[in-house]
Amino acid sequence: MAKQSQHHGRAWYVLHTYSGYEDNVSRNLRQRIESMDMQDLIFDVMVPIEKKIKIKAGKRTVVEEKIYPGYVLVDSSKHAKCYGFYRTRNNTYAC
Secondary structure (H helix, E strand, O other), rough: OOOOOOOOEEEEEEEEEEEEEEEHHHHHHHHHHHHOOOOOOEEEEEEOEEEEEEEEEOOOEEEEEEEOOEEEEEEOOOHEEEHHHOOOOOOOOOO
């Protein structure tokens, strides 16, 4: 496991969304970050998923499942402008 470095003024935040809309919220946030030129304040947006093997009718299939359904993780600076940015999105609640 890689050593995590400490970035001053940055933290991971959790955005609560409607369940099932995580990918839409993530995609919309990324587009809005680019259009408003906020790459220097918001660094990463992710929906944590894991791959699981499911066996159904004797067949193995790999399925991706969300680890935290209804949540989107955001690596962002501790800036008031970012909080307002999250609050104005549809299907999103800043926590």
